[in-house]
Amino acid sequence: MENLYGITRFNLEKYFISINEKKFKAEQIYDWIYIKRIQNFDDMRNVKKEVINKLKEKYSLEKINIIKKEEDIGVKKYLFELDDKNKVEAVIMFHEYGNSLCISTQVGCNMGCLFCESGKLKCVRNLKTFEMIEQILLVESDINDRISHIVLMGIGEPFDNYDNVMDFIKIVNDKKGIDIGARHITVSTCGIIPKIEKFMNEKMQVNLAISLHAANDELRNRLMPINKVYNLDKLIDIIKKYIKKTNRRVTFEYVMIKDINDSKKHALELVELLKGINCYVNLIPYNETSNSKYSRSETGKILEFYDIMKKNNIQSTIRKEFGNNVTAACGQLRANN
Numbered sequence: 001m002e003n004l005y006g007i008t009r010f011n012l013e014k015y016f017i018s019i020n021e022k023k024f025k026a027e028q029i030y031d032w033i034y035i036k037r038i039q040n041f042d043d044m045r046n047v048k049k050e051v052i053n054k055l056k057e058k059y060s061l062e063k064i065n066i067i068k069k070e071e072d073i074g075v076k077k078y079l080f081e082l083d084d085k086n087k088v089e090a091v092i093m094f095h096e097y098g099n100s101l102c103i104s105t106q107v108g109c110n111m112g113c114l115f116c117e118s119g120k121l122k123c124v125r126n127l128k129t130f131e132m133i134e135q136i137l138l139v140e141s142d143i144n145d146r147i148s149h150i151v152l153m154g155i156g157e158p159f160d161n162y163d164n165v166m167d168f169i170k171i172v173n174d175k176k177g178i179d180i181g182a183r184h185i186t187v188s189t190c191g192i193i194p195k196i197e198k199f200m201n202e203k204m205q206v207n208l209a210i211s212l213h214a215a216n217d218e219l220r221n222r223l224m225p226i227n228k229v230y231n232l233d234k235l236i237d238i239i240k241k242y243i244k245k246t247n248r249r250v251t252f253e254y255v256m257i258k259d260i261n262d263s264k265k266h267a268l269e270l271v272e273l274l275k276g277i278n279c280y281v282n283l284i285p286y287n288e289t290s291n292s293k294y295s296r297s298e299t300g301k302i303l304e305f306y307d308i309m310k311k312n313n314i315q316s317t318i319r320k321e322f323g324n325n326v327t328a329a330c331g332q333l334r335a336n337n
Helices: 009-018 025-035 049-058 129-143 158-173 193-199 217-223 232-246 264-274 299-311
Strands: 065-072 075-081 087-095 098-103 149-152 185-189 207-211 250-256 279-285 316-318
Touching: 009 025, 009 158, 065 129, 075 129, 087 129, 098 129, 129 158, 149 158, 158 185, 158 193, 185 193, 193 232, 207 232, 232 250, 250 299, 264 279, 264 299, 279 299, 299 316
Parallel strands: 098 149, 149 185, 185 207, 207 250, 250 279, 279 316
Antiparallel strands: 065 075, 075 087, 087 098
16 A cells, blocks of 8 residues: 555646546645645545545555654654654754755665764665655654754765656745755755756755765765765766856855864865855864764864865855754764664
């Protein structure tokens, strides 16, 4: 049985046509589950009983479960348990501009980035579309407020679960669905080039972020094994093609790790790598964990790095730090449980 929260409106319309019903019923169903937020088929009062019965035979409205929450100033972290007892995380950050939810796309991750807590637990499976959608629905219910921004930057590599992630984005962006604007949705990838190429032909206005973290192949090979397959020359080449095709600016994420990638030399390498590219650099102070040999760059080093970016006309920001009193690193709460 399929979960209704994982079905795009287009596919739901096809289903209704297949059972000789009008396709507008898909919009009715979306209104009940995403606007009115009912949780039982029998509460859909303007849908014929025979149609409800057919829906019950094909679809479920089962939810994943929140099993743990941690909270700090400006942030709240959730641990979810799935039907098969696997666990994933999401974290919501409360900003002046709205509520931003970072969700997981896989149970574990196969990318193996050395500094990342998620990658220490290998990928068990991809999340299904409904398991990603329900992270949003459950968090909105818990905080009794709307989520305004979605970031696919939690556990997993989104482009390693490409088809389910694209369906997720369609449901989230659908004005009859969860209705979050495309420019408020960001997909982060470590650099799977064939999927970036595919993504740039989707005709979506969704933001693309690249987990970079090093500006030379030797260091990036060491930190991120994906670079041995798709090196920096190949990555930058596809990003330039992406920008030309979509006319969209790309964000580069750069985690600041003490004595690893935070020197003046590293900053100048990054300036050289990104020169002339319509991009934005997000400098991220490393989240230290009890399981990591790495530590956060000193504040002075981060500020010096930022100044070099600014002086060389590379738009940059230092990400505000959240969650010092929770297991803030992506994958840490799951690993500890």
